[in-house]
Amino acid sequence: MSNLRPRPTCVNSKYAPIQDGQQSTEVKMAKPQAHVMMMQMNIKQGIHAFGEQGSDTMLKELNQLHKQKALLPLRKEYMSYKQRKKALRYLMFLKEKRDGTIKVRGCADSRSQ
DSSP states (O other): OTTSOOOOSOTTTTEEEEEOSSSOEEEEEOOHHHHHHHHOEEHHHHHHHHTHHHHHHHHHHHHHHHHTTSOOOOOGGGSOHHHHHHOOEEEEEEEEOTTSOEEEEEEEEGGGO
């Protein structure tokens, strides 16, 4: 039977020993989603961390959405009460990619629907 996969050599690859001090060694399970969640920052944190480069990237993303007519900016004063209640919040997050560039992601917060 040559079509079988070879047996994995490292069975407990999910676990990594963490040494807190000189005398104790703990084994904790890795949480891959925690790393992803901790890397994303909201706009305020991202501009504080990345400075001008984060701000430029955010404006570039907003301009791209405006050119595609996906979002149209409107002042709050020009909207009726009913329109303001129907409007969705737009959340933006900044992340530094592995190559050092800054990525901005935006999504509509539909919890108010």
